[in-house]
Amino acid sequence: MATLKLPSHVPSPSEDCEQLRKAFAGWGTNEDLIIQILAHRNGDQRKKIRETYHESYGEDLLKDLDSELSSDFQHAVLLWTLEPAERDAYLVNQATKKLTASNWVIMEVACTRSSQQLLAARKAYHAKYKKSMEEDIAHHTSGDFRKLLVPLVSAFRYEGDEVNMTLAKTEAKTFHEKICDKAYNDDELIRILTTRSKPQLNATLNHYNNLFGNAITKDLKADPEDEYQKLLRSAIKCLTVPEKYYEKALRLAINKLGTDEKALTRVVVTRAEVDLQRIAEEYKRRNSVPLDRAIAVDTSGDYEKMLLALLGHGDAC
Structure with missing residues (x-):
């Protein structure tokens, strides 16, 4: 179950764009307004907002968000505003780079997406980076890791329920x-x-x-x-059992030795429209602490507000 909370009446994309422009205007950015809008719109609605923003103002919403925001809050908002296939392509590309290399992120994307979602991510990767996802992963991994990861990202599994x-x-x-x-x-x-x-x-x-x-x-x-x-x-x-995998990922991201904000953001952002409710239930069962409380203790400011909004907190407007 998703945790994303939508308003009972969703404003038009034009109205949302006008409000976002107001949030960017003046001396300071209105971060609360950005959260109230973007953290309470589904993927199709966010896509329409981006398109309308470009049509209305001739500018890229992502670039404006990038220039107006900063730090972990900026990363969370930008990742959330991307279309799912774009986001997956970005995550995998980052996972192949030397300073942010992660076999785990590649595996996570490959194993938790549907066949159609993974195909869309491969297409988005090719469009954005002018090379294939499989080619990049093969180039940046080796040995047993390459042997496992390349076929995982290349997979197109049967999606039906029939079992032999x-x-x-x-x-x-x-x-x-x-x-x-x-x-x-x-x-x-x-x-x-x-x-x-x-x-x-x-x-x-x-x-x-x-x-x-x-x-x-x-x-x-x-x-x-x-x-x-x-x-x-x-x-x-x-x-x-993806909820068990993600529960552990969150447990490792929120620990006494320090927060792994990149991992925390990735899990919350990529699962808020999918199964974050189930993951939160598994987290509470495993740790005897509600996930939202654990996040509130370990984060602060606008970053905390954004993550909690994606967990279903706050007012949707």
């Missing part, structure tokens, strides 16, 4: 055999993981648990510090 139980049982045995042999980078294991539908994978993992008495993610902890095994476990979580 015989196949699920056979492939559960294949998984177990490869894990027992510590062949974590085996071609067959990767092929199953990167091509099967999510319902089919869930059935396979249920058979694995029933046949061998353990969750596959536990059996993949032969070396808990091995980065490739960690990525493999997380990919399986993302594909089958």
Whole structure:
């Protein structure tokens, strides 16, 4: 379930654009007004606002937001205002750069999006960066990481609910055999993981648990510090129980050693229109603290207001 809260009456894109221009006018920026508008509009509405803003004023809303805002609040608003496919393309591109490299972000995008969403992200990547997403990932990764990540981002999985139980049982045995042999980078294991539908994978993992008495993610902890095994476990979580993956991502982002604002922003922004309510419920179950309270303790100012608005707080106008 999404946490995004829309007003009972949504103003026209023209009205929203007029209000945004007012927020930018004068000596200081009206951050509260920006939050009240943008944090309470869905993807289609935000797209229309961007188009209308350009038509009305001949300027790019993203560029104006970039010049008016700063710091973590700026990053959150810009990421939120992007179309989902643009946003995914941006996240993956950042994840391939030396200073912001992250196999985890690439895997997260590849495993939690639908086939159509992932295809749209690949198209947006090609349009924006003039090269393919797969090509960039192959160039900036190596070894087992490349072997797993390239087919994950290239995948176009079946999106229906139909499941072949015989196949699920056979492939559960294949998984177990490869894990027992510590062949974590085996071609067959990767092929199953990167091509099967999510319902089919869930059935396979249920058979694995029933046949061998353990969750596959536990059996993949032969070396808990091995980065490739960690990525493999997380990919399986993302594909089958994304709320558990994202709960852990938030728990690691909000900790006593310091906040990882990039990770916190990414999770809240990308899931607010998808399943952030379910993730918040999992967070409370796992940590005995509501997610909104944890975020309020760990953040401040306009950045805090923006994240809490995406969690369903505040007035929509």
